[in-house]
Amino acid sequence: MDARNKIMIIGGHGKVGQYITRALRDQSLILVGRNEGKIRSFLNKENMQAKIYTMDIDAIDFTAVQHVFCVIVCVDQDNTKLVTYCDKHAIHYMDVTANSDYIEKIQQLQLSGNSNILLGVGLAPGLTNLLAKKFVQTHPFAKDIEIQLILGLGEKHGDAAIKWTLDNFIKDYSHKTLGKIRPYMKKSSVMIHGKKLRTYNFNFVDQHMLNRAYQDKSFTTYLGFDQSRITALIYGVKMIGFLQLLRYKTFYGIVETFFRNPKFGSDIFIASIQSQGHVLCAIGHDEGRFTGLIAGEVAKRFVGMDLKGGLLGIADVISLDEVVENEMFGLASASE
Incomplete structure (x- = not known):
């Protein structure tokens, strides 16, 4: 498979990341984290195959990123170097963070629109x-x-x-x-x-x-x-x-x-x-389960959709009715 078809998931073995990795198990994945042993243990438990890359989110090796078509981040980070790199090189980017300060930083960037940048995919935001x-x-x-x-x-x-x-x-x-x-x-x-x-x-x-x-x-x-x-x-x-x-x-x-x-x-x-x-x-x-499930479902749709480019939100990928009607999420809704 062309390396450009690979999806990199940073923290894909973590609490929320596991749901995303499972949802994308049929894709060609690269799982990234600081502890190779924990990633390998997760993959063995799930009976999954994926390339493992040891890297800290605060010390990104951009040579490892340049050959993927999508990066999904499931850990908190302080700077916007990765999202800026993805935007510049037409690499799609999804982040599950709910950190107000970090999302504000991304929203203030002058993005080129070369790639899809998706934020806010959990409970709040989401x-x-x-x-x-x-x-x-x-x-x-x-x-x-x-x-x-x-x-x-x-x-x-x-x-x-x-x-x-x-x-x-x-x-x-x-x-x-x-x-x-x-x-x-x-x-x-x-x-x-x-x-x-x-x-x-x-x-x-x-x-x-x-x-x-x-x-x-x-x-x-x-x-x-x-x-x-x-x-x-x-x-x-x-x-x-x-x-x-x-x-x-x-x-x-x-x-x-x-x-x-x-x-x-x-x-x-x-x-x-x-x-x-x-x-x-x-x-x-x-x-926690809901956040993981909706992040996984959104990720699965995100990597397969032809979107408008630029900064996106969860509503660009899935609707409230689709979430409520899907029994997997276990939601009850009401209105007055």
Whole structure:
């Protein structure tokens, strides 16, 4: 097979990357990571064949990249050298990161449009963006739109996701209409099955992506948990300034351990779009599994589609109806 037909997956043996690798098992793959043994162990377990390349995402060997037609990144990175290289050399690029700062960096690049650059393919961003698109189509005159995200405390989240969340509890961010804002200060709520769950503003990148896409609207993302008392506790601790203790390693470690080894709560997740009494929501379980499955499905479509080129979002590859109607994802949806 021509080397130009190969797909490089960086972190393809990780928590989300495994789903993508399985979805693309019929393709000619190159799996990249820092630990050859872990990659080989994964391939043996899955009874799969792929070329293995040992490389750190922070020290890219571009000679290994130049002969592939698509790069899929499943690990966090700080600089945009790889996506810039892919854009310049007509190599398609997909990134599963939910890191707000990094996606903002990519969106500010002057891309040539030589390749397809796909971002935001998980829960938030991802499913929330699909819900928002459908909501705007149904309610075109809505202006101030809330994105509500409820996460189950009973699910074991990955280390990177926990670290990102804790870091963003104490990090101010900029919002299209609210300006410079502190996280977990602006209150809202979502009604699910007759139960009111409180939420507070948080720096998920979906709101920034949507605010770029819809110039006449303002999206704000709110985060809460399935255990309202924990959401309230976090808010209270934030108000008296105790969350600033996350800047200290010992306290950070205690909170990190709590989220890594949950003792109560469920694995539910809820994504809801609401404005002026109108609601469109999706409910599922096991956010990690959902993120992996949707990333895998999107990757499979992405590598086989003839797309417009340039910066793309999940809605360019799959629709909300296709996700909800596919039993594999296990979603229930509702609207008011």
